[in-house]
Amino acid sequence: MTTPPAYPPIPGHLRLSTRIAGALVGFLLLALTAIGTTLWLSWQLEGSAAAINETGGVRKQEYRLAMLLGREVRAPGGGYARDARAQIASIDATLALIDRGDPQRPLGLPPTAAIRDSFSMATLRWQRELRPLALQVLQARGDERLPPLRDFLGRVDAYVAQIDAIVGLIERDNEVRTFWLRCSQLALMALAMGGTVVLVYLMFSLIVDPVERLQAGMRSMADTDFGVRLDVASQDEFGQLAAGFNRMADRVEQVYASLEDKVREKTAALEGQNRELALLYDSAAFLQVRQTLEPMCEGFVERIMRYFGADGGSVRLIDANTDKVHLIVQAGLSDEMVKAERCMPVGDCLCGEAAQGKLPVVRLLRAVPGPDVSRCAREGFATVSVFQIFAQDQHLGVFSLHFRSETSFNDRETALLETLGRLLGTAIENMRLAAREREMAISEERNMVARGLHDSIAQGLNFLNLQVQMLEQSLHDGQQQDAAAIVPLLRAGVKESYEDVRELLQNFRSRLEEDDLNSALRKAVRKFRDQTGVEASFKAEGGGGLPFPREEQLQLLFIVQEALSNIRKHAHADKVLVQVRDGQDFSLSISDNGVGFDAAAVPASGDSHVGLHIMRERARHINADLAIESGSGAGTTVRLYVPSAHRRAA
Secondary structure, three states: OOOOOOOOOOOHHHOHHHHHHHHHHHHHHHHHHHHHHHHHHHHHHHHHHHHHHHHHHHHHHHHHHHHHHHHHHHOOOOOHHHHHHHHHHHHHHHHHHHHHOEOOOOEOOOOOHHHHHHHHHHHHHHHHHHHHHHHHHHHOOHHHHHHHHHHHHHHHHHHHHHHHHHHHHHHHHHHHHHHHHHHHHHHHHHHHHHHHHHHHHHHHHHHHHHHHHHHHHHHHHHOOOOOOOOOOOOOOHHHHHHHHHHHHHHHHHHHHHOHHHHHHHHHHHHHHHHHHHHHHHHHHHHHHOOOOHHHHHHHHHHHHHHHHOOOEEEEEEEEOOOOEEEEEEEEOOOHHHHHHHOEEEOOOHHHHHHHHHOOOEEEEOOOOOOOOOOHHHHOOOOEEEEEEEEEOOEEEEEEEEEEOOOOOOOHHHHHHHHHHHHHHHHHHHHHHHHHHHHHHHHHHHHHHHHHHHHHHHHHHHHHHHHHHHHHHHHHHHOOHHHHHHHHHHHHHHHHHHHHHHHHHHHHHOOOOOOOOHHHHHHHHHHHHHHHHOOEEEEEEEEOOOOOOOHHHHHHHHHHHHHHHHHHHHHHOOOEEEEEEEEOOOEEEEEEEOOOOOOHHHOOOOOOOOHHHHHHHHHHHHOOOEEEEEEOOOOOEEEEEEEOHHHOOOO
């Protein structure tokens, strides 16, 4: 059985648009008919008036023709014959024009048989009687003209009287047409008034009244009178609107009756969502704090236990090398259970099974006596839920919640716990990455320190060792003079090694004050000037670039210190300039006017020239390009360049 549609299709003749359009089209057709009739009668009257004028003009033309013929007979040769012939042609043209009419003027005889017959008889009389007599007068000579002239003049008055009769017929026809014109105009006025009344009535009955009923119903609904209903008085669109309004009123009345329950449900749902968001924000903020693994996991377990009302909880991480699950932190578990599950294989017990399956598990436990009862059931727990800890796609472990009553999780709570597991996994992985970073940084720094010691202290001690052997040999051989020559070399070597150790210690203790690279470089240059007496200056330009991270600033400071150390040891310079240009790109140069060296002969790596190799390693560490420009007797310039594409902001 099919359900009838809530809004059945409206028959075409009952549609509001059809009825309104029909009324308007009908009124338009009546108005066009009345206007067309009026225009047609007006056109006929104008044509008849022109016909009266032209027909009346024939009388004047006949008398003028008679006058011209008389003058021609009395005074031949005076040009009256020519004018008479022209007058005859004019009368012919006028009669022909009246007979055929002229729609553009307009000009035309009324379409009545009496008028048409009378005009045809008048035209025929002119053609057969008057026109031949007038031509005979013009063609005769002398006294022969008098008889036809007298005959023409005798007949003119009768012909003019006939023309007057035709004009009278046209005027009486015009009176009739004028009457009908007035009637059509009155009818048009009546149609306008009646049509307006009918259209107003239709608009009120079809549109205004239904809209007012709808408005009254809406006003009652706004006043919380949900029992109001509208009468469905038609089958058109407003009838469907009224039916729809009644259905809406039924629905609103039902909804309003259960509104308090729905508000209570929505409020509870919002409170639950707010608690979830609060847990997520609290957990995310807590896990972002730098701390060790155990306090971080303890705070995590404490928060989810408090939120879900759990009686116990734990965090376990997987050792991929040994395929073991290690208990990191726990709460609410007995010492015996902790001791038994501190380290267990993947797949053992419920937590191990969940870690192996990598899926959330919620299990209801039945405390049935027997050897197969799980350890959690013996502890008095009725429900154990285990969720996974992921860092992106890497599986790190599981965390569990233990309940002493039967507990289930809906989809939203399960999604929340899975999200919390990913947050914890990300925090653990970030902690591990930070530890690896620190280890790598320490390892790299140790390698650089080792190279520095090899380049300075180790080589100095090797030189001292050779000198001591030579001193011992000289004393053994009794060569006092050679021994005395070796002692100053030993003293100079010890002093140089002492200065190298002191410089290394000072470099190791270098720190950036308030993350200001220029201040640290200026301080290093000033210390170099105070210790060596060399004229050293620092110049900084720009300052519009992004600040470097603190680690990269330290690397730049160490490069400058290493370059200044090389100048002190080998350059024999008396002027040094350290210059910084900090824009979109960053450039640093250390120049001296010392003895220089053959830069092309220095290898890019190796055990010799370890100081230069250390500077290159530090430059690579911060994605910088390092170039050394030098020549024998031409000084040395160390240039470091960091393009904007490789520049990282602090």
